[in-house]
Each structure stands twice: as structure tokens, then as C-alpha cells.
Amino acid sequence: MLNRNNLKMKIGILVYKMSGVGGVERITAEKINAWIEIFGYDVVLITKNEKEAPFFYEVNKKCKRYNLNIHAKLRSGIKDYIKNIPQAFKLFLGLKNVMKSEKIDILFTTMRGIDSLVVPFAKVRVPKISEIHGSGFAHNEKAWFWKSLIINRYKKLVVLNKCEVDYYPLDNIAVIPNFIDNSDYNFSKHDKKNVIISAGRISREKQFDHLIDIWSLIASKYDQWEVHLYGDGPIDVFKNKIDELGIQKSFKIFPSTTEIKNKMQKASIFVLVSATEAFPMVLLEAMNAKLPIVSYDSPNGPKSIVTDGKDGFIVPLNNQTAFAEKLELLINDVSLRENFIENQEIKLDAFSKKRVMNQWNDLVLEVLNKK
Incomplete structure (x- = not known):
């Protein structure tokens, strides 16, 4: 069994980019820093197409970075599936190579749509966790049945609140909210x-x-x-x-x-x-x-x-x-x-950082124990 006190682990985090401004970029940076600073894990950040711009949110310098340089966006819709095959294959190969060379133990991704359907097939023995940051209220229910067959290949699908669970007819759902570091403000x-x-x-x-x-x-x-x-x-x-x-x-x-x-x-x-x-x-x-x-x-x-x-x-x-x-x-x-x-x-x-990051760590240990 894995032990939270002596586990040395390498976490992979796959995102579109980190140079933008937004809640996903903010919480991703915060989690990278927490994995490194609180738990002492190694973190590899993989971006699909990072712009030549500094990150808006600070990321610990110990985090290793890779940019896959895949510029095209995979569009959704049946007519576009065939057109998307070359870019999807490039994403698959690039991700697989990084995971193999870095010997990543577990992969998190915030990718959506067709991109998210490619990820489970790269290094299939490495467990993958999909983070859903948007609301399922807006997703396409007609297409969801077919997508769910692949989404179930993720070890866990993590949503941000209990209401979101109802939108996803899956067996591998966990609920973990975002967090805030509330230790650095004196109110006046x-x-x-x-x-x-x-x-x-x-x-x-x-x-x-x-x-x-x-x-x-x-x-x-x-x-x-x-x-x-x-x-x-x-x-x-x-x-x-x-x-x-x-x-x-x-x-x-x-x-x-x-x-x-x-x-x-x-x-x-x-x-x-x-x-x-x-x-x-x-x-x-x-x-x-x-x-x-x-x-x-x-x-x-x-x-x-x-x-x-x-x-x-x-x-x-x-x-x-x-x-x-x-x-x-x-x-x-x-x-x-x-x-x-x-x-x-x-x-x-x-919603404190310590409380929520312990939930994430418990999930990681659970997933790796079931690998």
C-alpha cells in the first residue's frame, strides 16, 4: 500500500496553456505549487500550445515544463472528427512521449471536448484524472453517451460541486471544490x-x-x-x-x-x-x-x-x-x-488550501492503490 508520508511521486498536469488569465489557470498554478511545497512531489506541466508570454500566475520553479506546440484547436462535431485525426494523433504522440520520458505516475488534465477523448489512450497504464471546471449544464447531452464510453477510461472525473454530478452518468466521479489561500490578509x-x-x-x-x-x-x-x-x-x-x-x-x-x-x-x-x-x-x-x-x-x-x-x-x-x-x-x-x-x-x-489539497492527495493515493 502507498503511504502519504513516504511516497515520492511524479505528477503530470496537462493543460491548454498557462499564460492566460482565468480561474482554471489560477487554480492550476496553486495546485502545482501545493504539490511541490506541501507534499514534496515532482510536477511536470505539459501545455498543448503555450504562447510566448510569461505565466500570469506564479508557478514554482521546481516544476518541469513541456510545450507540445500543437496550434490547431480540435473542433467538436461529427463532420470535424476526420479532419481532427492528424492533430489528435499529434497530441497523443506528444503526450505519450513526455509521460514515458518523465516516468509520470499519474496525470491530471483540464482539457475538454475531443482533446479529452485522446488523453486516456496515451500510456494506458498510467492512471488519469479529468478535472471538469465548466458546468455540465451547458454540455451536449445528445453526444454525451458516446463520449461517456471514453470518459469512463479515466480513473476519476472530478467535478467542483455536488450539483454537477447529476449531469454525468458515470461511475468514476469525485467532488472536490477549488480552494483559497486565506492566510495572508489582515482586514481593516x-x-x-x-x-x-x-x-x-x-x-x-x-x-x-x-x-x-x-x-x-x-x-x-x-x-x-x-x-x-x-x-x-x-x-x-x-x-x-x-x-x-x-x-x-x-x-x-x-x-x-x-x-x-x-x-x-x-x-x-x-x-x-x-x-x-x-x-x-x-x-x-x-x-x-x-x-x-x-x-x-x-x-x-x-x-x-x-x-x-x-x-x-x-x-x-x-x-x-x-x-x-x-x-x-x-x-x-x-x-x-x-x-x-x-x-x-x-x-x-x-475551502482552505490545506483542507482541499488533502482531499486531492487522498484521491491520488486511492487511485494509485487501485492501479
């Missing part, structure tokens, strides 16, 4: 400004246009408050909408920043308006920065983090009027904001 009420903050990549599913509409409903009442949005992407349409609604003085968009923790610590309220979220890391970051939260009931992550009426508000999905009402409650009630912040302490402990 004097840090806080009249700022409502949100952050994330600028993409359709994040629905930041909703936030603009919501703020326009109440902005005229609160001329001492501002909304700050941090993210990269096509923002011109947003700026035009902000100008049209006449809220350009109070709704400001900034590029993604490595200082987002500091920006959150100086804000007073965090908001999330996504269409879907499996487990939004940004909500844990907001709690760690002592921010009461207003969030859409995005399937299915926010409600697994925020308890409505206790440490934040969960609003029916896409109900902008209800969202604006809850936002006004927090703006007008300092005591309510402080009460929510106090109630977040227990929640942060449940």
Missing part, C-alpha cells in the same frame, strides 16, 4: 472604498453587459459609488453601451491585473452575473478580501459557495431588477455588509 474597515467590483475574462457567458444594465437602474441614486470591472477582451461594445446609458463617470473598465487581490481589498461589494459557473474561484477571492457578494444563481457554482441571506445574496438567473434591489440593500446597509463578512469565516475554512 478603513481599507474599503465605495466601489462595487467584478472580474473575469470578457466573454459572452460572463454577461458583463448585464452588470452595465443593472448599474444603470440605480446609478443616479448613488453618485458617491463606482463600479470597477477588471478583465481582458472585446470591451468596445461595453464602452459604447456605458456611454449610451450615461454612466461613464461611475462604471469603469480596467485590464486584468496581478494586483486584483489588492483591488478587491479596497472595494466594498463583489458582483457576479455569469450565465453558468461550476465553481467560480473569484467568489472565494472576494470572500477572502472581505467582500459581501451579490450573484446570479448561475448553474451551479455560486450557491455552493454563497449562502443566500447569510454571507451574500443569490439572485434568480438574469433577473436584473432583483439584482439591483439586493445591490441597493448592501450599498445602504453597512451593518448588513459587516454581518455577511463575519459569516464568511466558516466558509473560507471549508
Whole structure:
């Protein structure tokens, strides 16, 4: 039997890239560092197509890196399967060669779609764990039966909350949430400004246009408050909408920043308006920065983090009027904001790095014992 105290292991982590900004990149970097610094394991990071850019999130220098340089994206759809064969085979060979040369003991991957169907066949004797960071709410149920035949070849499929289990008719599912390192922040009420903050990549599913509409409903009442949005992407349409609604003085968009923790610590309220979220890391970051939260009931992550009426508000999905009402409650009630912040302490402990990484380590030991 393997023992957690004397096991020397080499973990492989396969991702698309690490130079981007996002929850997947953030938690992947955090886990790499934890595997090395807490457990003393060797880690090999394998990227499919890493851009020639520095990683946005810091990764321990002991982590060994490989880039497979596969530029084409494997598209989904039956008509594209044959076209995808050469690129899929290149992914298969590249991954197999790295796993063989590095003698990897176990492989994690965050890949999705057709890419994820290639991975189980590379070095079949090495157990593989698939991490699902998006919500199954949006997956294609018609195609899922055929995909499940291959997905079952993974030793484990890890989802981020219990609600997600229902989307996957599989026998090899585990539930492990994301985590937050809450050891490095000293809260002071004097840090806080009249700022409502949100952050994330600028993409359709994040629905930041909703936030603009919501703020326009109440902005005229609160001329001492501002909304700050941090993210990269096509923002011109947003700026035009902000100008049209006449809220350009109070709704400001900034590029993604490595200082987002500091920006959150100086804000007073965090908001999330996504269409879907499996487990939004940004909500844990907001709690760690002592921010009461207003969030859409995005399937299915926010409600697994925020308890409505206790440490934040969960609003029916896409109900902008209800969202604006809850936002006004927090703006007008300092005591309510402080009460929510106090109630977040227990929640942060449940999602601590030590607690969650021990769950990951237990899963690794379980899988390797069954190899």
C-alpha cells in the first residue's frame, strides 16, 4: 500500500496553456505549487500550445515544463472528427512521449471536448484524472453517451460541486471544490472604498453587459459609488453601451491585473452575473478580501459557495431588477455588509488550501492503490 508520508511521486498536469488569465489557470498554478511545497512531489506541466508570454500566475520553479506546440484547436462535431485525426494523433504522440520520458505516475488534465477523448489512450497504464471546471449544464447531452464510453477510461472525473454530478452518468466521479489561500490578509474597515467590483475574462457567458444594465437602474441614486470591472477582451461594445446609458463617470473598465487581490481589498461589494459557473474561484477571492457578494444563481457554482441571506445574496438567473434591489440593500446597509463578512469565516475554512489539497492527495493515493 502507498503511504502519504513516504511516497515520492511524479505528477503530470496537462493543460491548454498557462499564460492566460482565468480561474482554471489560477487554480492550476496553486495546485502545482501545493504539490511541490506541501507534499514534496515532482510536477511536470505539459501545455498543448503555450504562447510566448510569461505565466500570469506564479508557478514554482521546481516544476518541469513541456510545450507540445500543437496550434490547431480540435473542433467538436461529427463532420470535424476526420479532419481532427492528424492533430489528435499529434497530441497523443506528444503526450505519450513526455509521460514515458518523465516516468509520470499519474496525470491530471483540464482539457475538454475531443482533446479529452485522446488523453486516456496515451500510456494506458498510467492512471488519469479529468478535472471538469465548466458546468455540465451547458454540455451536449445528445453526444454525451458516446463520449461517456471514453470518459469512463479515466480513473476519476472530478467535478467542483455536488450539483454537477447529476449531469454525468458515470461511475468514476469525485467532488472536490477549488480552494483559497486565506492566510495572508489582515482586514481593516478603513481599507474599503465605495466601489462595487467584478472580474473575469470578457466573454459572452460572463454577461458583463448585464452588470452595465443593472448599474444603470440605480446609478443616479448613488453618485458617491463606482463600479470597477477588471478583465481582458472585446470591451468596445461595453464602452459604447456605458456611454449610451450615461454612466461613464461611475462604471469603469480596467485590464486584468496581478494586483486584483489588492483591488478587491479596497472595494466594498463583489458582483457576479455569469450565465453558468461550476465553481467560480473569484467568489472565494472576494470572500477572502472581505467582500459581501451579490450573484446570479448561475448553474451551479455560486450557491455552493454563497449562502443566500447569510454571507451574500443569490439572485434568480438574469433577473436584473432583483439584482439591483439586493445591490441597493448592501450599498445602504453597512451593518448588513459587516454581518455577511463575519459569516464568511466558516466558509473560507471549508475551502482552505490545506483542507482541499488533502482531499486531492487522498484521491491520488486511492487511485494509485487501485492501479
